[in-house]
Amino acid sequence: MKTKKRVKAEPESIGPWQKTKYANLVRNVSSGKYSVRFRNNGKLIWRGLKTDVLSIAAQRLPDKIKEVKDEQALLASGNDPRITFEAAAKIYLERVKASPDYKPKTKEYHEQRLDALFESWPELKAKAL
Structure with missing residues (x-):
């Protein structure tokens, strides 16, 4: 067959x-x-x-x-080369402060919101993105 x-x-x-x-x-x-x-x-x-x-x-x-x-x-x-949330927030705040598009009160508000976020969630600062 x-x-x-x-x-x-x-x-x-x-x-x-x-x-x-x-x-x-x-x-x-x-x-x-x-x-x-x-x-x-x-x-x-x-x-x-x-x-x-x-x-x-x-x-x-x-x-x-x-x-x-x-x-x-x-x-x-454990040696994570990625940027942390805190470092990214710093970069963001620098850009907001340097931007002429925002009013001074708006810049202050952005800073307050990030401070409140870090205060309510402390471990977020060390998180890698």
Whole structure:
């Protein structure tokens, strides 16, 4: 008894995503753009590669995975390079005070609102954005 061989015309699709011959690399069927899909510490991570050319996507794949893993490791270590809410509020207040568009009373109001926010929510100052 002979069995017919199946010939795949295209790689397998997962909804709007199409598998490629490279591990962790998928292509969006509608846009043609490639993305990285992999697991790091049990979490499924998706990142776009911003290209629709397979060879370029294959070159960017290991760099993107390394970049994300390094970022995740840095966040897990506790040395968070992101700006804190307090620093962002300082920058915001400087811009408000320097802006000629606001009246002096409005500038004062913005400062009061931030002071009240920090008074009612002290741990917000240290939060990373």
